[in-house]
Amino acid sequence: PSSLIATPFQRINFIYAGYRIGLSFFLIGLFLLTAKNPAVGINDPSLYMQTVTTYCLGTVIAYLLLRYWPFYQDVQIFAMLALDVVALTLMLYANGGPSLQLSMLYLVMVMAASILLPQGRAMAIALLAAITVIYQQFYFSLIRDNDLQMVSSVSLLAVSFVAISILGQLVTRRLRVVEQEVFSQTKQAQQLQVINQHIVERMHTGVVVF
Numbered sequence: 645p646s647s648l649i650a651t652p653f654q655r656i657n658f659i660y661a662g663y664r665i666g667l668s669f670f671l672i673g674l675f676l677l678t679a680k681n682p683a684v685g686i687n688d689p690s691l692y693m694q695t696v697t698t699y700c701l702g703t704v705i706a707y708l709l710l711r712y713w714p715f716y717q718d719v720q721i722f723a724m725l726a727l728d729v730v731a732l733t734l735m736l737y738a739n740g741g742p743s744l745q746l747s748m749l750y751l752v753m754v755m756a757a758s759i760l761l762p763q764g765r766a767m768a769i770a771l772l773a774a775i776t777v778i779y780q781q782f783y784f785s786l787i788r789d790n791d792l793q794m795v796s797s798v799s800l801l802a803v804s805f806v807a808i809s810i811l812g813q814l815v816t817r818r819l820r821v822v823e824q825e826v827f828s829q830t831k832q833a834q835q836l837q838v839i840n841q842h843i844v845e846r847m848h849t850g851v852v853v854f
Contacts, residue, residue, distance in 0.1 A: 654714075657721060660756045661707040664724065667749070668700035671735070687740035695738065699731040721760045725769045728753045733776045741784035742777050742798055750777065754805045758812025770809035774802035 675684055675693060685692025706724045710717065732749055736742050750773045757769035781798040844850075 654717070657710055657717065657760060658707075660721075660760065661703070661710050661724065663752075664703040664728065665700070665707060668696060668703050671696045672700060684735070684746070685738045688738040692735055692738035695731055695734040699727070702727055702731075718761065718765070722765050722769075725753060725757050725761070726772075729769065729772050729776060733780070736777075736780055742781045747777055747798070747801060750801075750805060751808060754809050755812050758809045759816045763813050766809055766813055767806075770805045774805045777805075778802050 671684065672693075675682070675689075675696065678684070682689065703724075706720065706727070710720055710724075729750075732746065732753070736746055739746060754770045754773055757766040760766075761769070777798050
């Protein structure tokens with residue numbers, strides 16, 4: 645049935661869900677391989693490991709739900725992205741504050757939200773990511789008596805989250821219109837094919853023209 649055929653946006657759902665699983669295993673492997681000279685989780689290794697392990701389990705469950713229980717997909721995707729924000733926030737804290745490498749993961753998250761979610765929810769994810777990054781940098785700058793100059797740099801990164809979200813939504817809106825047009829034309833072609841088949845089946849006499 646046509647309702648069971650995955651649309652391009654549904655396939656992107658699965659791709660992003662698979663990306664989350666791969667990312668979680670990568671972050672676990674990175675922590676274990678650099679245990680003697682930590683590259684991540686420097687500030688609180690225990691919190692980092694607990695977070696990334698729980699996140700890994702959550703990504704697997706989310707993928708299975710998306711694959712085998714395809715209901716309320718908007719809610720599922722929003723929950724996945726909200727979990728991404730929470731998990732990445734805890735990992736940044738365990739790492740001792742925002743780092744460029746981990747903060748860049750927010751960009752993938754924001755772009756995915758702009759593609760997979762309605763406009764309001766996508767912007768909510770972008771704003772949550774921006775607030776989280778700015779707050780963490782401001783917090784660590786205060787408790788360590790560091791210069792607040794890094795806050796301005798992180799603020800630019802946060803602004804880029806919102807800009808990417810808006811740009812992604814504009815592109816996605818156009819792609820959805822094209823997808824709808826293609827689906828409508830495909831449905832019309834199928835209907836014409838069915839009508840032609842009925843005509844051929846009911847014909848007693850036919851004329852072939854070359």
